[in-house]
Amino acid sequence: MGEPAVSEDLVELWSDRKWRLNNLYWIEDKYGKVVPFTLNPAQEELLDGLHFLNIVLKARQLGFSTFILLLALDCCLFNSHFAAGLVADTLDNAKALLKRIKFAYDRLPDEIRKAVSLKSSNAFEIEFANGSFVTTGVSLRSGTFNLVHISEYGKICAKYPEKAKEIKAGALNTIAPGQLVFIESTAEGRGGDFYDKTQASIAIADSGREPRQLEYKFHFFPWFKDAAYAVDEPEHLSNEDREYFAELKGGHGITLTDQQKWWYAAKKREQGDDMWKEFPSTPEEAFKAAKDGAYLAKEIRNLRQLKRIGDFPFDPNIPVNTFWDWGLNDATSIWLHQQIAGRHRFVGFYENSGEGPAHYTDWLDKWRAVRGVRYGRHITPHDFDTRRPGSNGEITTLKKIFAGLGYSMEVVERCDDKNTSIQNARTKLPQCEFHEAETETGIMHLENYSRDWDEKYGVWKSHPRHDEHSHPADAFMTWADGYTPHTETEVQFRPRAVV
Numbered sequence: 001m002g003e004p005a006v007s008e009d010l011v012e013l014w015s016d017r018k019w020r021l022n023n024l025y026w027i028e029d030k031y032g033k034v035v036p037f038t039l040n041p042a043q044e045e046l047l048d049g050l051h052f053l054n055i056v057l058k059a060r061q062l063g064f065s066t067f068i069l070l071l072a073l074d075c076c077l078f079n080s081h082f083a084a085g086l087v088a089d090t091l092d093n094a095k096a097l098l099k100r101i102k103f104a105y106d107r108l109p110d111e112i113r114k115a116v117s118l119k120s121s122n123a124f125e126i127e128f129a130n131g132s133f134v135t136t137g138v139s140l141r142s143g144t145f146n147l148v149h150i151s152e153y154g155k156i157c158a159k160y161p162e163k164a165k166e167i168k169a170g171a172l173n174t175i176a177p178g179q180l181v182f183i184e185s186t187a188e189g190r191g192g193d194f195y196d197k198t199q200a201s202i203a204i205a206d207s208g209r210e211p212r213q214l215e216y217k218f219h220f221f222p223w224f225k226d227a228a229y230a231v232d233e234p235e236h237l238s239n240e241d242r243e244y245f246a247e248l249k250g251g252h253g254i255t256l257t258d259q260q261k262w263w264y265a266a267k268k269r270e271q272g273d274d275m276w277k278e279f280p281s282t283p284e285e286a287f288k289a290a291k292d293g294a295y296l297a298k299e300i301r302n303l304r305q306l307k308r309i310g311d312f313p314f315d316p317n318i319p320v321n322t323f324w325d326w327g328l329n330d331a332t333s334i335w336l337h338q339q340i341a342g343r344h345r346f347v348g349f350y351e352n353s354g355e356g357p358a359h360y361t362d363w364l365d366k367w368r369a370v371r372g373v374r375y376g377r378h379i380t381p382h383d384f385d386t387r388r389p390g391s392n393g394e395i396t397t398l399k400k401i402f403a404g405l406g407y408s409m410e411v412v413e414r415c416d417d418k419n420t421s422i423q424n425a426r427t428k429l430p431q432c433e434f435h436e437a438e439t440e441t442g443i444m445h446l447e448n449y450s451r452d453w454d455e456k457y458g459v460w461k462s463h464p465r466h467d468e469h470s471h472p473a474d475a476f477m478t479w480a481d482g483y484t485p486h487t488e489t490e491v492q493f494r495p496r497a498v499v
Contacts, residue, residue: 017074018047025070026107027100030061037104042225043067051210051217052177055201056184057286059223059279066100068149068182073101075147076132077108077116084147086136087171089156089163094136095123097151101134102126138163140171147180148172154185157192158291159453161467164193177213187277189291191448191469202283220286222254223264223279230259235266248281273298293450293460295422296473299429300447308433309443314347315340319376322364323482324409325475326383326398327353331468332360333475335442336367344432344479349442351472357398361405378407379482381474382414412482418464424480425473445472 018039025037039047042062046054056064072084088094102121105113119127127133140148148171150156157164175181185194201218204211211217223229237245245261248254256264268275273289280286288304290297303309314320315338323335332355336348350363368375384398399409415421434443445468452465464470 025104042221053181053216055216056219058221064184081131083145084134085140085145087150098136139166140174145174150183152185153183154188154194157194158188187286190287220283222281229263231263235262241265297447309436312433312435320373321376322378323479324380325471331471333472347435349439357401378409380409385411415481421477428480445469449473
């Protein structure tokens with residue numbers, strides 16, 4: 001006699017995805033216990049609000065990775081030839097994602113495992129008898145996927161920028177229109193593809209319209225969405241804590257219980273400024289914390305808090321100085337600066353690549369004409385005095401080339417220790433203010449200028465990463481290394497003697 005057929009009641013229940021997610025799967029919880037999975041309120045909210053492309057900015061430990069992994073498994077089991085791809089920052093973490101899916105599959109009811117058996121299983125892929133499969137890695141280059149999950153993309157962008165580029169060019173191009181993408185992460189500084197995608201999705205949400213098929217929908221889940229983030233024992237609330245909670249209520253309509261406030265105050269004493277990115281209360285707050293490994297991000301954050309980044313326009317009565325970094329085969333960067341009332345006001349920033357000196361003098365001419373200002377000094381790094389072939393084959397220097405274009409450049413002494421230059425910039429940043437509209441791109445580069453990441457040992461290296469943020473930061477260090485204040489309307493430089 002054959003095995004009894006699955007009952008019609010079970011077939012009806014199994015046709016309901018939300019019922020399946022709440023009743024079929026087992027997981028290992030944060031305490032290491034094997035427990036049945038049920039959707040928590042935040043996970044259910046995400047499920048009910050799904051779009052094709054989804055950006056999930058969230059606090060720690062809300063269970064979104066678990067939910068998305070189980071959703072991927074569920075789609076594979078109850079759809080034939082469904083392809084799911086999982087992307088993580090390292091191969092070990094990628095294998096751990098797949099291991100959690102295998103853990104849930106092994107504990108499914110026998111009827112389901114018999115109906116959809118395993119065809120093959122290894123550390124990087126699980127294939128089912130119905131033609132569906134889940135694969136994992138640090139990117140996905142081949143094939144077409146129905147669901148892609150990118151875990152902790154913010155950290156990938158910060159630590160592994162080349163991997164982030166590969167994910168953007170590879171994994172995100174394996175998705176056909178109308179399929180599912182989940183990019184979920186805590187925040188990691190104001191830069192990188194995760195930050196850019198998040199800001200774009202926030203702008204769509206703020207406009208009040210629904211995202212289009214090829215646009216990302218923004219989902220934000222703050223720490224207080226989790227009922228576990230509360231304690232019964234009272235904690236001391238500082239004046240800063242009370243002001244913060246009052247601002248949440250008055251500025252954002254967020255009302256917290258005493259138990260939640262006590263938990264937050266205790267956790268903040270442990271986490272410090274990382275509280276903003278690990279347990280944000282608002283989307284804006286999530287990106288306030290400095291990116292790990294960033295040299296100047298904390299100083300820039302402090303300037304924002306002190307309102308030193310804002311509407312600080314140029315004063316046409318005070319000369320505008322420029323500070324340069326020249327990219328021979330890549331980007332050239334220029335900061336524009338005024339010395340006003342004891343402060344260093346940066347009123348402009350420009351960068352470009354693949355252009356000759358005439359391009360930059362033309363840009364400076366136009367910038368000056370539009371604003372009606374006069375230039376003071378043009379301060380450049382040591383390589384402006386390096387001898388090189390000119391356009392007619394003669395040996396010349398950038399300094400001489402610019403002089404021929406009407407710009408007298410002063411060359412500052414090279415600082416042999418890059419860390420000393422970085423420290424100079426850190427020390428002098430509190431004396432600065434930035435015209436935000438004119439220097440927004442430059443500020444972004446300063447915030448993201450960071451140490452290189454040692455993947456082998458899992459630590460930040462002692463030297464900076466050479467990337468798109470390097471030249472703007474080096475141009476800023478031309479300012480930090482190369483001058484001392486002279487009067488309120490000018491600065492005195494110490495150029496290297498020309499020999």
